[in-house]
Amino acid sequence: MVKQFLAIMALLAVTALCYSTGISNYFLLDDGVNITKNPAIHITDLKTSSLELAAISGNAGLGNRPISMLTFALNHYISGLNAKHFKLVNLSIHLLNGLLVFVFFKLLLTLSQKNNGGLKLPEKAIFLVALFVTALWLLHPLNLTSVLYVVQRMTSLSAFFVLLGLTLYVFGRKKLLEDKALQGLILISSSILLATPLAVLSKENGVLLPIYILLIEVTLLRWQTASDQHYKILKLGISLSVFIPTLLGLLYLVNNPSIVTAGYLFRDFTMVERLMTEARVLWLYIYQIMLPNISMLGLYHDDIVISKSLFNPASTAISVFGLLAMAGAAFKWRHKHPVIAFGIGFFLIGHSLESSIFPLEIAYEHRNYLPALGILFIISYYVVAFDTPTISLRKRLSFLSFLVLLMLGVTSLRAYEWKDPFKMRLLEVQRHPLSARAHASIAGVYDNMPGESGAEYADFYFKAAEHYQQAANLSDNDTTGLFGLVIINARRDLPIEETQIALLENKLRTVPFSPPNVNALIGTERCYMSGKCFIQPEIMNRLFVAALANPTLQGGNRSMVLMSFSKVVFQEDKQHAIELVEEAIKLAPHIMGNRLAFVDLLIASGELNRAAIELKRTKTLSDSEPYENTINALESMIDNQIKKPRE
Numbered sequence: 001m002v003k004q005f006l007a008i009m010a011l012l013a014v015t016a017l018c019y020s021t022g023i024s025n026y027f028l029l030d031d032g033v034n035i036t037k038n039p040a041i042h043i044t045d046l047k048t049s050s051l052e053l054a055a056i057s058g059n060a061g062l063g064n065r066p067i068s069m070l071t072f073a074l075n076h077y078i079s080g081l082n083a084k085h086f087k088l089v090n091l092s093i094h095l096l097n098g099l100l101v102f103v104f105f106k107l108l109l110t111l112s113q114k115n116n117g118g119l120k121l122p123e124k125a126i127f128l129v130a131l132f133v134t135a136l137w138l139l140h141p142l143n144l145t146s147v148l149y150v151v152q153r154m155t156s157l158s159a160f161f162v163l164l165g166l167t168l169y170v171f172g173r174k175k176l177l178e179d180k181a182l183q184g185l186i187l188i189s190s191s192i193l194l195a196t197p198l199a200v201l202s203k204e205n206g207v208l209l210p211i212y213i214l215l216i217e218v219t220l221l222r223w224q225t226a227s228d229q230h231y232k233i234l235k236l237g238i239s240l241s242v243f244i245p246t247l248l249g250l251l252y253l254v255n256n257p258s259i260v261t262a263g264y265l266f267r268d269f270t271m272v273e274r275l276m277t278e279a280r281v282l283w284l285y286i287y288q289i290m291l292p293n294i295s296m297l298g299l300y301h302d303d304i305v306i307s308k309s310l311f312n313p314a315s316t317a318i319s320v321f322g323l324l325a326m327a328g329a330a331f332k333w334r335h336k337h338p339v340i341a342f343g344i345g346f347f348l349i350g351h352s353l354e355s356s357i358f359p360l361e362i363a364y365e366h367r368n369y370l371p372a373l374g375i376l377f378i379i380s381y382y383v384v385a386f387d388t389p390t391i392s393l394r395k396r397l398s399f400l401s402f403l404v405l406l407m408l409g410v411t412s413l414r415a416y417e418w419k420d421p422f423k424m425r426l427l428e429v430q431r432h433p434l435s436a437r438a439h440a441s442i443a444g445v446y447d448n449m450p451g452e453s454g455a456e457y458a459d460f461y462f463k464a465a466e467h468y469q470q471a472a473n474l475s476d477n478d479t480t481g482l483f484g485l486v487i488i489n490a491r492r493d494l495p496i497e498e499t500q501i502a503l504l505e506n507k508l509r510t511v512p513f514s515p516p517n518v519n520a521l522i523g524t525e526r527c528y529m530s531g532k533c534f535i536q537p538e539i540m541n542r543l544f545v546a547a548l549a550n551p552t553l554q555g556g557n558r559s560m561v562l563m564s565f566s567k568v569v570f571q572e573d574k575q576h577a578i579e580l581v582e583e584a585i586k587l588a589p590h591i592m593g594n595r596l597a598f599v600d601l602l603i604a605s606g607e608l609n610r611a612a613i614e615l616k617r618t619k620t621l622s623d624s625e626p627y628e629n630t631i632n633a634l635e636s637m638i639d640n641q642i643k644k645p646r647e
Helices: 002-020 031-036 048-055 066-079 083-112 123-138 150-177 181-193 195-200 204-221 228-255 258-266 271-290 315-332 338-350 372-385 393-419 421-431 436-447 454-474 480-490 498-510 515-530 537-548 555-569 574-587 592-604 608-619 625-646
Strands: none
Touching (some): 002 123, 002 393, 031 066, 048 625, 066 083, 066 150, 083 123, 123 372, 150 181, 181 195, 181 204, 195 204, 204 228, 204 338, 258 271, 271 315, 315 338, 393 421, 421 436, 436 454, 454 480, 480 498, 537 555, 555 574, 574 592
């Protein structure tokens, strides 16, 4: 046991060392809206109201992921907006997850020995399989974005609760087999009733925990218990834990189909096209899990070609039928080859939400954070357990050690590349030259480089313009590149080409209005309002009017654009600004920030009585309590404004 403990501690230390070079002080992409530009996260006290406001301030997923948001707030309270400390917390979560992976697989393999017809491995082999699964997973380069991309703590934190739930479950099953029913049922109940909601409140795919548990029973444990009564209780409990949430989820989708369909309004692919494309993407994931290629890895994968039919591209049909065959083989072999069935099932279940009907981006590496365990378990188990006189155990362990060293080398190199935000973005473009987002990202870096001389400053400007133009050329629907071309001139008080404005205006009016387009438009407004971008008010007005004429700009996205437009028109037409905010509130009445901004706008417009009425109405809402400090500040502003004429 001492040697095993030292081995796992050494592995955790190597992992920490591997990632240490990438722990640098910069945020990325969605870190902005969730952390750096989210004032609710910037807490300076631990009052209940502050913590509650931070927890509900997320805008990702159906539930806003309050546990993840709360951890970001606590991070800020301790260390401010220091990205290094956020990433250190992410790394700590990853290491804890690695420890849980080891304990889970060691327990699972040990318990499976008690199953008639189950696995037959000596204790040493069980330890080796668990150790190598953990090593391959901890050091796998696909997991890097879940550590060094701060906001992906949502993924790793949800995984922590899932792994905790799986470990508690298997430990509870051990107690049941030992005929310690009370202890066993308490642990099993905790795994489902406590770990599942905690996982879901970190990120929605935590809801898959009961399905993972069902997979364990169907493949490796096969419902073995010490008595028929325990068997019936166990089977009923697990079946209900899967059936009831699944049924409720399906009923919710049937009654609220817009959760799925609305998202496709601003995508450049249909649901069928996404499903076909995801079949190819899953095989790409499997390839990268088994043999990671650093030239294919990256933060951006918007260069993946969308499947327009089963034969366009031709690999689509092969991928679809390959996945069906793989799933069919897993089902058929669930008794004869339970490890293969478990591994395939774990991978497919892990991707069953993010790689299915929901209108998400096509591919991200962090989606493999848990699913990769299924493939790595198959590899580790069969290399260790495949006893043959022609290939000794030493040779087989040497092969696994080589794979571990490969993962270590690739991840160490990637972590080093991520140390420097400029180098990281430059490599993204080199490895994904057809990615519009990669070009837009490096263009933004060049745009903000000061340059040590006039010539160098001009060189950075031309490079920014070149990459923004590339981004514009590579995507028919993404306006980030065109907005970038406008902003680099506006920031330097250079003329903005009318052809660019006309093209941008047309795109804003006609293309699917995706979140990147919303962000680009709002980002331009913020630059304009800050005085850093010299854009004529008429041009800003044209861009917003075009965007609001787009029928695909709906719901929360439209509300955000309306709020942004109100700031642009406020000085010239206060009444129009008020009307825009009123429309934004109607579209998203649950967003308290919009309501409070409306009160602030009414105060600034001199409509104090109306502001007081609106604020009083806002205070009666059930979710107003976390905003108590802001509400009190607005009340004071109204009182002071009312008293001014009398003084």
